[in-house]
Amino acid sequence: MKKRNFVALSLCAAMTASSLAACGSSAPAQTVEESTAKSEESTESAETQAAAETAADAADTVEDFGGAELEMVTRLSTDGGLTELKALCDSFGEKYNCTITLTEYGNEYESILKTRMASNEMPDLLETHGWSRLRYGEYLEPVQNESWYQYQSDVAKGVLEGDGEDAYALMLTASVVGMVWNKTVCEENGIDLYAVETYDDVIEVCQKLIDAGLVPIGSRGSADDMADFAGVFCSYPDAPSPDAAAQLDGSWDWASYKQVTELWAKLIDMGALWEDVATMDSTATKDRITSGSSVFTMANGIGLAATYAKTNPEYEYVSTPFPAVTEGAKRYAGCGEGYAVGVYNESEHKDAAMKFLEYMATEGGELASVVGGYQVISSIEMDNTTPVQQAYQRTMDEFPDTVYVNLWDREYMPNGMWSVFSEAAGMLFSDTSEENQQQVIAYLKTAYDEKYAADHPEQ
Amino acid sequence: MRKKKKRSLMLMTLPGIFLICIFVIIPLINGVRISFYTWNGYGKVMKFVGLDNFKALFTDMRLPRITVNTLIYGFGSCLLENVLGLAAALFVAEKFRGRNGIRAILYMPIMISGFIMGKIMSYVFTLDNGVLNDLLAVFGTGPVYWMKNSWISSLIITVVNSWQYMGLCMLIYLAGLQNISSSYLDAAAIDGASGWQQFFKIKLPLLIPAITTCVITNLINSLKLYELVVGLTNGGPNRETMSLSQYIQVLYFDDEKAGYAAAAGIFLFLLIMVLSLPINRFLRSREVQL
Numbered sequence: 001m002k003k004r005n006f007v008a009l010s011l012c013a014a015m016t017a018s019s020l021a022a023c024g025s026s027a028p029a030q031t032v033e034e035s036t037a038k039s040e041e042s043t044e045s046a047e048t049q050a051a052a053e054t055a056a057d058a059a060d061t062v063e064d065f066g067g068a069e070l071e072m073v074t075r076l077s078t079d080g081g082l083t084e085l086k087a088l089c090d091s092f093g094e095k096y097n098c099t100i101t102l103t104e105y106g107n108e109y110e111s112i113l114k115t116r117m118a119s120n121e122m123p124d125l126l127e128t129h130g131w132s133r134l135r136y137g138e139y140l141e142p143v144q145n146e147s148w149y150q151y152q153s154d155v156a157k158g159v160l161e162g163d164g165e166d167a168y169a170l171m172l173t174a175s176v177v178g179m180v181w182n183k184t185v186c187e188e189n190g191i192d193l194y195a196v197e198t199y200d201d202v203i204e205v206c207q208k209l210i211d212a213g214l215v216p217i218g219s220r221g222s223a224d225d226m227a228d229f230a231g232v233f234c235s236y237p238d239a240p241s242p243d244a245a246a247q248l249d250g251s252w253d254w255a256s257y258k259q260v261t262e263l264w265a266k267l268i269d270m271g272a273l274w275e276d277v278a279t280m281d282s283t284a285t286k287d288r289i290t291s292g293s294s295v296f297t298m299a300n301g302i303g304l305a306a307t308y309a310k311t312n313p314e315y316e317y318v319s320t321p322f323p324a325v326t327e328g329a330k331r332y333a334g335c336g337e338g339y340a341v342g343v344y345n346e347s348e349h350k351d352a353a354m355k356f357l358e359y360m361a362t363e364g365g366e367l368a369s370v371v372g373g374y375q376v377i378s379s380i381e382m383d384n385t386t387p388v389q390q391a392y393q394r395t396m397d398e399f400p401d402t403v404y405v406n407l408w409d410r411e412y413m414p415n416g417m418w419s420v421f422s423e424a425a426g427m428l429f430s431d432t433s434e435e436n437q438q439q440v441i442a443y444l445k446t447a448y449d450e451k452y453a454a455d456h457p458e459q
Numbered sequence: 460m461r462k463k464k465k466r467s468l469m470l471m472t473l474p475g476i477f478l479i480c481i482f483v484i485i486p487l488i489n490g491v492r493i494s495f496y497t498w499n500g501y502g503k504v505m506k507f508v509g510l511d512n513f514k515a516l517f518t519d520m521r522l523p524r525i526t527v528n529t530l531i532y533g534f535g536s537c538l539l540e541n542v543l544g545l546a547a548a549l550f551v552a553e554k555f556r557g558r559n560g561i562r563a564i565l566y567m568p569i570m571i572s573g574f575i576m577g578k579i580m581s582y583v584f585t586l587d588n589g590v591l592n593d594l595l596a597v598f599g600t601g602p603v604y605w606m607k608n609s610w611i612s613s614l615i616i617t618v619v620n621s622w623q624y625m626g627l628c629m630l631i632y633l634a635g636l637q638n639i640s641s642s643y644l645d646a647a648a649i650d651g652a653s654g655w656q657q658f659f660k661i662k663l664p665l666l667i668p669a670i671t672t673c674v675i676t677n678l679i680n681s682l683k684l685y686e687l688v689v690g691l692t693n694g695g696p697n698r699e700t701m702s703l704s705q706y707i708q709v710l711y712f713d714d715e716k717a718g719y720a721a722a723a724g725i726f727l728f729l730l731i732m733v734l735s736l737p738i739n740r741f742l743r744s745r746e747v748q749l
Contacts, residue, residue, distance in 0.1 A: 278696030
């Protein structure tokens, strides 16, 4: 009897541990060529025409993939491009005699894909959402020699290739991070958001809004808040402490990062963030910005302006690049993979999958317009009248001198730092004391040193 | 004949044993194997590190707090679910108008997934426009940040979890109560036993098998609590309301420390074993055979 109980309980407990087990380099940071929206647009029409001609030539010799069945995994939702992606897959299937089945993973996309990588059960096509090199690289087929790759912009090539490495994805759009503002509430409180050029201006605006009884910043204390604009303080040429070289060679002492923790400490202590910032989620941020009880976010995808407008169209929302630290300095916006797709390098149907990328590189305009982002391939025609594209376009038009650079953590940090920033945010946003700030920096430095060493075993 | 019957019964267990092997034993062995490696959870490179992951558990600054949370969720929920479930069972065992409706209402929260329940409750407790704060506003009280103190957050999680799963205990106790012959209670009543005496001297001893089932099931489930925590606090503030299950998930998928996560999984496995076995043995020894 006792033995039976023991076995029964052991099995129950074993279920716990086994549920976990069942699941189962940094590439040196790259230099992204600075590029403004205008310079991208200038060559666009000529290249689009050239690409169309290439596509027309290709159409003369249509390949037949003999009814091949491919799987593509996606994180898109019905109102965010899934319908357009399905249509694209269907039209490709019809044209080339194959079927692309879409598997929708939604919010669980990353976790499920990690388990699929662990079990070597990869789909033929996958969206790479910022991780084409660092995470998915070893599973993806290089694409830099494909005919369509020439139409990728320099910004895209910088993001995709890093420091002269292989590129592993077709990138239709880049996602851009900056600040998102509720313009209506700003105006109601006499704030000209276009005059906010430095972080000192941000603090001034916060004080004005606090005096008006609002909680100015709707941010929730995430990795974005710790990493996205850190380069403005400690990496970019105009930064007060341009430590880029040290960050890249692993010798950075993180002292200059104190400016970031101090900024947050100041904002939190003055009451510019919600008291529950440490337990807020992105829904809470959206609710508070769109209800007008908060006015802006410090670091978010600028396409969020369109999402917010959809939630509450009574207000007008505007995205801006990150402010500078000193007056007159350049303003930056972080740029990463937006909508990007790669091909599994051991796929049974690699030829068909690669053909699909080629097809997407010319026919993916509608999809890219709905998903939204900064156009980084000139061979597609994007519809700039979709709400999300209008949000992007507006930012580009209103801030034409913005410098678009690769996301700071992807550029200057070793692989695996994102979750570290996430935890550091939890630490900082729940305690802004000087002692805790030092602990946050020490925590970041330890993780940075460990991960840098892991990525550079030769050093 | 008897041997034949035994053999056919054995054969019937084979599909179950097969499934347990596929979904429990093999993954468990694989989990133990992974715990001896550093691995990001998806890459092709694994590095053997021996017992390093287990040693790291002892220096993990987060683990003590997360273990305490897990124990709070485990024992707190187990206690509340059983006390409330038994009380509810005693109540709905009585004959009165509408008792079936009340049974259904008390059981209803179980039908909602833990994650959804967590999300619903996060809207109740949230600072800005939270249900609770809106109610307080009616009485002229300003908004309260309920989740400010992580210990209070842990208690809120425990209470919500207990409320959600209380209905299951209620059902098990109700079945137990209905199995108690009324002749014992009638005889006790004739002998002048009060309601309390009947409960403590007759009902409770006869309910020990039901108590064993409820306590062990709830304890193990609550020690593995995951969905509710993710939905309600997502482990915040500052990972201080995380349960071990959530920590393992974060270590594996977010922090990309699969080997260490496997070691933490084995720690949770041992914790559940160490806690459940003696409690189970104790309760079994108290069972009354009629």
